[in-house]
Amino acid sequence: MSNPSGKFQSPLLFPVRLNRDSLTVLDETALPFEEKYHEVRDLAAAEKLVREMKTRSLGQVLLFFGCAVLWENRVSPEEIARRMHRARPTFDFEYLARLLRAWQRRGVPYRTATERFLAGFDAARKARADELASLLPSPANVLTICNVNGELLYLAQALSTRSVPVHVYVAETRPYLQGSRLTFWELQRAGVPSTLLCQSQAAEIMQQDTVNAVVTGADRATVRGDIMNKIGTYALARCARYFNIPVYALTQYPRDVDIDRIPLEERPPEEAFLFLPDSYPRVDAVYPAFDVTKKEYLTRSVELKVSSEIS
């Protein structure tokens, strides 16, 4: 078993950096060929990065907080949430705005609150990875989809500490290929045993007992236990349930909402042909970017335990 020692620090762990008067945002669509960053100096630029999927998941959370800190006197958290929500309707930016307001009422400046929040956030991610490690069998042959911003490296470390061999099977996650370009790349760089596959090959490896757990992130989670995540998650969960393979969802900030009422983001049809040469036909396409997986198809949600109390 390799020793994922943590020497490789994935840029995806903290893809947004707060500067004195700007934000530096990792372009997640350029990885792994290029580690490229965008300087964000206004809200319109931030919104554009979210819309173009240059950042997502944790990146969009950090971007929200960064915008609020930098332009505290020019734009309200609610306006930032509205603009970001316009670009990514699936994600709960309104909750982040409410968090900021709550801290403000306690007299904590946005910058201080954000710094404290993030300090606790990384520790909470490691704790969540450790909790998940305690649930996985030994050896842990894990199928995953999309990307959870480096948290699988924490999981590999937690499993290594427990002397549990791990092998991660990464679904490529078309059409943006976040599985190939981000997750598989991270795991390879960190020396975590891993295999890349197409999403369509998932049923076969489940039937053959090659994997014994599915681990997924979640863009949204509800108190009931439902999740909304990258398109393809539902298919994996349904197949896993059929083949008696447990499915674990990494969740945060569950809300008391009906998940079926949250609009599913549908991307422009041309994005179904990303990374393909012009010689390939361009035709009408449907590309929903997220899907909903109900609690019934999840074995367990492993929740991020980060306190919203920062003062």
Next chain:
Amino acid sequence: MKLADIDQGILVWGPVSEEGLDRLQAEGRLAVAAECRPFLVGLRYNVPRLQARGIRFVYCPDEAVGLLCGQGRLGKTFLFLRRFDRDTLTGLSGVGLAYVLSRLHGITIEEFLQGPLPAENWDPDAATLANKPVLPSIVPPGKVRSRETEMVRRIR
């Protein structure tokens, strides 16, 4: 096209045959052509044939098939296979996902022998897309799931 525009579509999985195209024409419903990774048979083989026959269709990433099933947007699934018998279905890599999802959602499946795939430079696995590497360095052997065919057991 938006999800809401798809109603009782027919999922097309695997290399479509002339018999299958005849059936799709007879059905007159919207065909949903999944991309069928790793080979991209959906785009490279099926789309030109659907176009040539004038069959109305929409293309989709494989990842969307589960959602389409779950939302009740598919009325049938047409599987194009190397062979099938009472116990198993064998087709190009990936066929198991389309079969299992269709069965779990109670979608009617029609099985056909697949069309004749020409000897072309198909993507053999997830390490390439349109024959271009998806990672900066070559994915080492054994680090990528490379399978040409797949056999799935029927769900009783």
